Amino acid sequence: MGIPSYHAIAAMVVTVAMFVAFARGRMSVEIVSLLTIAVIAVGLYFFPLEGTAPTDGLALAFSGFGHYALITICALMIMGRGLVVTGALEPAARLLEKVFKINGQLGLLVSLLVAMILSMGVNDTPVLVLLLPIFMALANRSGMPASKTLIPINAAVLIGGMATTIGTSTNILVVSIAVDLGMRQMGVFDYTGIVLVAAVVALPYLWLVMPRLLGDNRITNQHEMRRFVTRLRITENSILNGRELAEVVRRLPEGIEFDEVPAGLMRANQRLTMSGTHEAIEEAARILRGDTAPSWVLERIRRTSEEKRIDIAVVEMTVTADSRLIGRTLPGSGIADLYGVAVIGMHRPKRLVGEKDRYSVGGDMRISEGDVLLVMGLPDDLQNFAQADSLLILEGMRELPRRSKAVLAGVIMIGSVALASVGLPFYGSEGFYLLKVPIAISALAGSILMFVTGCVKFDRVGRALSGKVIVLVAASIAIGRIVLESGAADWLGLVIASGLQHLSPAAVLAAIMLFVTFLTNFASNATAATVGTPIAFSIANQLGLPPEPLVLAVLFGCNLCYATPIAYQTNMLIMSEGSYQFGDYIRTGVPLVIIMVVTLSAALVFTYGL
Structure with a gap:
């Protein structure tokens, strides 16, 4: 076995140092990631790997910025942004919101089960891409905070993806390497039962314990929520036209209240005084299909928005002492x-949520200093209004969803997922068959279509991307390469193999799984699969054990990537959306790894009679 090379020692030291820096949290993720890349680049330039030039080390250190995995993640973020800004996922979010309103715990349980089932047949990344915007929208609609749901949902996706050979590309890689080494070809569902047993054991932890270990990332207002009063005009196509208000009021958001409701059936052009929060008023007006301002100006805003291809925004402004509106x-x-x-x-002001007294926004109601106006328009017009009439913008401009493109954005997303998971119908010498497209290609094509069709504006793409995630991905790719190419992974494998000779089969399986889990959480799934599968075969031959359970221990270990954000691309996708720190993954992921290793090892021993 011998002593590892100094490059291997340095690679392990850098990996541990990066992990410690992330875990302590004294420096930002971006700084730690960039320092890691810099250390690798400088170290390999002055002390290059055997048989390489100094510039090859620079290429290795910075290879992550051009890696397909980073491009894939960025493309997926852009497509997710397209779904959000077009409102494509609002129906799904509202449906899930109803389940959560019945019972929050029931809603989370249903979500976890759906995530597991979907990921058994569809690659992990597309499944999470579909679910992520839904849970972000749910959080924005006052559902469970994203920070308490995204890590459990991601873990459920990873567990489901482990259950079949087609669940993840890593599964396919492990099985392919094992077949090349002489093991039989495994079917799609050969080991599904083993994973389902582990999933049943892990589900209570995901459902009941993990959310309690995560904080609430929602920004809490230090003041009472503002309630706005508006005059809603019933239009010809309004669902209120010809009906009583009581028939539709249950469909409206919580907190919406009406004053002086006329008796009998509502008619077009009637006006109702309605009050509620900013979001509630917008949602109620959409559901009722009524106008909250003169129809001519609303129509002009929409028409100008379409002509200039500029998004409509809504902003809160307060009236200052110098305003001419007073x-x-x-x-x-x-x-x-x-x-x-x-x-x-x-x-x-001073009229807080829950008070019963009302006032009209029209007629003789006069504007006073300190009143807050809820204003809709194009960004430049809103800025001109605020500056000219001495208004102070209280809330950043919130763009309204481009609902006219919601169906298009949904079709693009579903098409990209279908290409990566089901495949593209193709005719060849063997007839028709489905040609699967790599997720990197399908995601990139989908993001380009989002730009071309206007679902995502090119000048707003920065809002979809996270700088923290980008440098973290680049650093993790560099770490993975240096661990593999320096020989550190091979040396660790030999150490593990030499120490397993006197252990029971169950302990051997657990040790292999833990070793591969360590690799996958600090290097990559591909590195863990490439290194771990041959080692498992070698250990099986040395100890006289069947290779299949040991290979499955490697396959399972490659999927136990819960403990760090750099372990898998879905972990990184949720990092910025959930406002997670490195420690959140450690705190929630390590117990889950222990649960899965113990359960899967026991299930393998029982299944194979070891």
């Missing part, structure tokens, strides 16, 4: 004529 009524202020924006609601 003492004026909204109808007499000329806001719509002067600036082309629509005031869709008004909030008056």
Whole structure:
């Protein structure tokens, strides 16, 4: 076995140092990642690997920035952004929201089961890409915070993907290497039962314990939520036209209240005084298909938005002491004529949530200093209005979903997922068959289509990408390569093999699984599969054990990538969305790894009679 090379020792030291720096959290993820890349680059330049030039070390250190995995993650983030800004996932989010409202724990359990089942037949990454925006939308709709749901959902996806040979590309790689070494070809569901047993044991932890180990990342307001009052005009195509308000009120968001409701059936052009929070008013107006401002200005805003291809935004503005609006009524202020924006609601300070008294936004209601206006329009027009009439913008502009492109964005996403999971119909010498497209290609094609069709604006792509994730991916790829090419992975494998001679079969399986789990959490799934599978075969021959359970121990270990964000690309996808720190993965992932290793090892021993 001997002593490892100094390159292998250095690779292990850098890996441990990066892990410790991430875990301590004193420096940001970006700084630690960039320092790791810099150390590898400088070290390999002055002390290159055997048979390589100094510049080859630089190429290795910075290879992550051009790696297909990083391009894939960025493309997936862009497609996810397309689903969000078009509102394509709002129906699914509302449906899931209803389940969560019945019972939050029931909603999470249903979500975990759906994630597991989907990932058995579809690659892990597309499944998470589909679910991620739904849970972000759910969090924005006052459901469970994203930080308490995304890590459990991601873990459920990874467990489901472990259950079949087609669940992940890593599974296929392990099985392929094993076949080349002489093992029989495994079927799609040969070991599904073993994983399902482990899933049943792990599910209570994912469902009941893991969310409690995670904090709430939602920004809590230090003030009471503002309630805005608006005058809703019933249009010809409104669902209220010809019906009583009581028939539809249950379909409206929580907190929406009405004053002075006329008796009998509602008719077109009638007005209702409605109050609620910013988001609730927008949702109620959408459901009721009514106008919260003069229809001519709303139509002009929509028409100009389509002509100029500029998104409509909604912003909250407060009236300052210098504003010309003080003492004026909204109808007499000329806001719509002067600036082309629509005031869709008004909030008056000191009137907090839950109070019963109301006031009208029209008629003789005069604007006072400190009133907050809810204003809709194009960004430039909103800025001109705020500057010209001395208004202070309280909330950053929130763009309204481009619902006209929601179906298109959904089709693009489903098409990209289908190409990667099901395949593209192709005719060859053997007739028709399904040609699977790598997720990197299908995701890149989907993101390009999102740009071309206008689902995602090119100048807004920065909002979809996370700099933290980008440098973290690049650093993890560099670490994975140096661990493999320096010989550190091979040396660790030999150490493990030499220490297993006197252990029971169950302990051997657990040790192999833990070793591969360590590799996959600090290097990559491919590295763990490439290194671990031949080692498992060698150990089986030395100890006189059947190779299949040991190979499955490697396959399972490659999928136990819960303990670090750099272990798998789905871990990185949720990192910025859930506002997670490195320690969140360690705190929740290590117990899950222990549960899965113990359960899977016992199930393998029982199944194969070891």
